[in-house]
Amino acid sequence: MTYGLFTGFTARRGRGAELLDALLAAADALRADPACLHYVVGAGEDDPDAVWVWEAWTDRGAHDAALEPPEARAAIARARPLLAGSAGQTPVRLRGGKGLPADG
């Protein structure tokens, strides 16, 4: 079951750009992981310290496993001091659509 996850972070004031850079580095680290289909990051339209991540994975287990390696733990540790809070997470059982690799 393809797994989607939309996550919101609130960066400490003025630190949104650094948080985006940290998340873009995390996305780069995931390029070699075939189970990671999407890992897209951006900022709020009106608030550069509101940071959002959209992820799609082949399955939830692959997502959870990707948080475990030392490089992932290091990336999380780098991001944590930039965070003021969370705007929540929405997990989604993906049914299909445009832009998933299986679509061609």
Next chain:
Amino acid sequence: MTYGLFTGFTARRGRGAELLDALLAAADALRADPACLHYVVGAGEDDPDAVWVWEAWTDRGAHDAALEPPEARAAIARARPLLAGSAGQTPVRLRGGKGLPADG
């Protein structure tokens, strides 16, 4: 500026599967639109009547324009009777990551 949009819908009770089918048909109609990068639909993990859409577009204007053609208006008209409400929309200024076509 690549434009992302995460939208939540609440289907009328028991109508989530129909709403998903209507949104998958909308995704099919967007396959020919090169400005639409992602249009992925799914349901809540614990609530099949909670329906979510993740979209990525080359720019916001392309998204807005895609709502205008007669086929799009017809698709919206088909979906509307299935809706009980909205769980909101989050627009995102996308910075990059894995899974956008420019990534290769």
